[in-house]
Amino acid sequence: MILASAAAILLAGGLIGATGIGGVLVVPVLTQLAGMDVARAVAASSLAFAFPAVAGLWWLRNGPAVGAARLWALAAGAVPGGMLGGLLVHGVQAHWLLTALAILAMGSGLRGLMPVHPGNPERAAFDVAPMALIGLAVGIASALTGTGGPVILIPLLMLWRQPMALTLACAQAIQLPVALSASAVHAASGSRDLALACGIGLVLLVGSLIGQRLAQGAKLRSLQILVSLLLVGTGLWFAWRVAH
Helix, strand or coil, X not given: CHHHHHHHHHHHHHXXXXXXXXXXXXXXXXXXXXXXXXXXXXXXXXXXXXXXXXXXXXXXXXXXXCCHHHHHHHHHHHHHHHHHHHHHCCCCCCHHHHHHHHHHHHHHHHHHHCCCCXXXXXXXXXXXXXXXXXXXXXXXXXXXXXXXXXXXXXXXXXXCCCXXXXXXXXXXXXXXXXXXXXXXXXXXXXXXXXXXXXXXXXXXXXXXXXHHHHHCCCCHHHHHHHHHHXXXXXXXXXXXXXXX
C-alpha cells in the first residue's frame, strides 16, 4: 500500500511539473490508499505542494516571458486566499464547491480540445488587478479542496481565453503562495504532520522535475491538448466525489 501511494504521488508530481495539474490526485491517494481522514490529508498535502512549487519557480526562470507584475499580483491575491481557505476547510462542507469545480474543469477541458479557429483568437492577457482577484479566489478554493492552485486556475484562464504561455506560467507561480499560506493556517489549527508532508513533498518534487524534463520542447498546442484531457478527467473525478 505504501509503494502504491508513493507511485501515485510520483505520478501527480510528474503531472504538476509538465502541466501544472496533478495536485488533484494527492488527497484521494492519502484518503483512499493511506486511510487518512480528509482534513488531515488536506493539511498534509497543502505543505507538500510547496516542494514542487519551488521547482515550478525554477521553471519560470527559463519559461515564457509573460510579465513579472502579473505573476506577483496573482501571488499577492493567493496568500490571503490560501489563509482564508485554510480556516474554512475545518468547518465548511465542500459539496457545492466540488460540483462547481467539476463543471468548470470538464467545460474548460472540452473547450480546450476544440480546434483553434482564426476567428476565435486568444484574448489579451489580464492586467494586474484582475490577476490579484483571480489569485484570491483560487487561493480560497484550492485550500478548501486540498488540490493545489493550478487545477482551479487553469480552467478559469482557459475559459477566459488567456494566452496558453501565461496560463502555464501562472499555474507554476501560484503553487508556492497557496501552499505556504494554507499550511501556516493548518499549523496554527493544530496540524503537526510535518514529517509526513515533507515526505510527500519530496516525492512530488522528484516527479515534478521528471515532468518538467519531459515537457521541455513541447509545442504549446500539444500541452494545451494534454492539459485539456487532464481537466476532463479531473472534472469526472470531482463529479465522482460529489456522487459518493
